[in-house]
Amino acid sequence: MITTNKFFIKWFPILLHIACLLPIPWLIFDAWRGNLSADPIRAAILRTGKIALELLVLSLMCTPLNRYFGFKPALRARRILGDYSFLYVCLHFAIIVSLDYGFNLQFISTELLQRPYALVGLATGLLLIPLAITSFKPWPKRLGKNWKRLHRLVYLIVLLDALHFILSVKQGVIEPYLWMGLVIFLLVLRIPPIQRLLSGNTPEEAAIS
Amino acid sequence: MNNLDPSEVTPRRLYLSRRQFIGAASATVAGALALAACKGNVPSTDTANPPSAGAATDSASPPSAGVSTDELGDPLTSYQDVTHYNNYYEFSTNKEAVAKLAEDFPISPWSVEVSGLVNNPKAYSIEDFQKFEPEERIYRLRCVEAWSMVIPWIGFPLRKLLEEVQPTGEAKYVQFTTLYDPKTMPARGAEFYNWPYVEGLRLDEAMHNLTILATGLYGQPLPNQNGAPIRLVVPWKYGFKSIKAIVKIELVNYQPSTLWMQAGPDEYGFYANVNPNVDHPRWSQSIERRIGEVGRRKTLLFNGYENEVASLYEGMDLNKDF
Numbered sequence: 274m275i276t277t278n279k280f281f282i283k284w285f286p287i288l289l290h291i292a293c294l295l296p297i298p299w300l301i302f303d304a305w306r307g308n309l310s311a312d313p314i315r316a317a318i319l320r321t322g323k324i325a326l327e328l329l330v331l332s333l334m335c336t337p338l339n340r341y342f343g344f345k346p347a348l349r350a351r352r353i354l355g356d357y358s359f360l361y362v363c364l365h366f367a368i369i370v371s372l373d374y375g376f377n378l379q380f381i382s383t384e385l386l387q388r389p390y391a392l393v394g395l396a397t398g399l400l401l402i403p404l405a406i407t408s409f410k411p412w413p414k415r416l417g418k419n420w421k422r423l424h425r426l427v428y429l430i431v432l433l434d435a436l437h438f439i440l441s442v443k444q445g446v447i448e449p450y451l452w453m454g455l456v457i458f459l460l461v462l463r464i465p466p467i468q469r470l471l472s473g474n475t476p477e478e479a480a481i482s
Numbered sequence: 483m484n485n486l487d488p489s490e491v492t493p494r495r496l497y498l499s500r501r502q503f504i505g506a507a508s509a510t511v512a513g514a515l516a517l518a519a520c521k522g523n524v525p526s527t528d529t530a531n532p533p534s535a536g537a538a539t540d541s542a543s544p545p546s547a548g549v550s551t552d553e554l555g556d557p558l559t560s561y562q563d564v565t566h567y568n569n570y571y572e573f574s575t576n577k578e579a580v581a582k583l584a585e586d587f588p589i590s591p592w593s594v595e596v597s598g599l600v601n602n603p604k605a606y607s608i609e610d611f612q613k614f615e616p617e618e619r620i621y622r623l624r625c626v627e628a629w630s631m632v633i634p635w636i637g638f639p640l641r642k643l644l645e646e647v648q649p650t651g652e653a654k655y656v657q658f659t660t661l662y663d664p665k666t667m668p669a670r671g672a673e674f675y676n677w678p679y680v681e682g683l684r685l686d687e688a689m690h691n692l693t694i695l696a697t698g699l700y701g702q703p704l705p706n707q708n709g710a711p712i713r714l715v716v717p718w719k720y721g722f723k724s725i726k727a728i729v730k731i732e733l734v735n736y737q738p739s740t741l742w743m744q745a746g747p748d749e750y751g752f753y754a755n756v757n758p759n760v761d762h763p764r765w766s767q768s769i770e771r772r773i774g775e776v777g778r779r780k781t782l783l784f785n786g787y788e789n790e791v792a793s794l795y796e797g798m799d800l801n802k803d804f
Contacts (some may be wrong), residue, residue, distance in 0.1 A: 310566075321511075380769050
């Protein structure tokens with residue numbers, strides 16, 4: 274099976290790092306080539322925000338992938354995906370503050386702090402900070418059981434992230450609602466009775482982990 | 483729990499390098515984007531044909547404008563950006579997709595029916611409008627989505643047309659209608675709006691000298707994606723008031739119900755005057771991004787045409803009549 278293949282185990286995280294980093298040179302290339310529309314700043318904000326959400330949702334898929342399909346490498350991917358999501362949140366925020374608002378605090382406070390989509394986005398980013406920091410050693414061991422409790426915050430964060438997306442688009446745009454649906458689905462999979470129900474029907478090897 | 487094997491601690495060097503990496507990545511992306519955003523200020527690098535003098539409506543000549551700034555001294559938005567960033571939902575909700583989708587839109591023959599409460603109803607061909615002597619008008623265009631451009635239109639005052647058809651004493655408003663033709667206008671992502679696109683002006687707004695019907699931009703015939711063959715341009719109102727591909731102009735005695743008023747009554751009013759003090763329910767209208775610039779600039783009351791148009795709204799509550 275692929276998950277026990279030594280070659281795969283060695284290369285999977287490396288490939289994952291590369292895949293997570295690739296959007297950065299891609300974005301720079303598109304900016305350089307003029308592929309980001311007449312408003313490249315807005316395009317870059319939308320793109321980095323979307324990647325951050327995608328990576329966070331992917332990190333949420335890791336546990337079910339392992340639990341129900343026995344795909345163990347997913348557990349190693351979880352932290353990597355979460356951390357890269359935070360990297361793109363940082364980029365998203367940096368572009369907004371610098372290029373979009375030109376460090377103009379008055380503009381930032383009137384626009385950002387009074388708009389629901391911006392407030393929710395800000396909350397999402399701030400809540401991610403403790404998770405990103407404590408995802409690195411020595412925090413998991415140092416926090417022990419509390420580490421797990423702390424990192425359950427991600428369930429709230431990903432809901433806020435999808436809500437941020439919904440609040441930031443025009444009415445009639447359905448894509449963010451599809452993301453919210455996927456997020457809710459992934460959260461429902463974690464409700465204990467549902468977990469038991471689903472695990473009962475899966476192969477034994479999957480149930481072990 | 484707190485006993486820690488030194489090997490488990492992330493080395494300081496690595497720890498710092500992560501921070502540096504985030505910083506460096508941000509700086510690189512920001513730099514590339516700043517360059518991309520500013521590129522729009524140099525139209526000659528964007529288009530094969532650099533702008534030159536002359537404002538003749540001649541498709542053989544390169545895109546050009548008589549001047550290079552608006553009356554406030556702000557540079558024209560590049561021809562490339564003006565023609566490839568279009569809110570034109572009859573084709574697509576994706577601003578970058580419109581130019582391509584509108585490529586084969588048939589604009590000839592074309593007829594504009596001018597009717598309703600007028601003494602001389604008439605159907606005009608596009609050629610008929612030449613007698614109104616289209617001229618160059620440099621206008622700021624402020625989109626309700628908080629971005630803006632400066633565009634050298636070719637057009638003539640709507641007043642000239644209205645004077646010819648002679649509105650009757652009962653006429654109070656002008657209602658405009660866009661062509662409705664799903665075969666040539668796919669409305670991608672906007673299939674469920676209440677087509678056709680309808681817009682309206684109060685008669686005095688329609689008679690104002692700033693209100694034009696445009697048949698061209700940058701000295702050339704209007705590109706399809708910008709509303710060919712004829713569109714309205716009302717520079718002190720949000721861009722969506724400037725209806726494109728007009729087939730019908732009716733003088734009426736009631737306030738027209740527009741497509742956007744029906745789609746979002748709380749968000750889009752009949753007047754839709756650019757006003758930094760009246761926010762859209764979901765975002766601020768006090769600032770805007772000028773396409774081609776980094777950062778944002780303050781939005782001007784009536785889009786900077788306050789001296790010309792403020793008198794039209796004397797005594798009105800602009801918060802209520804937004």
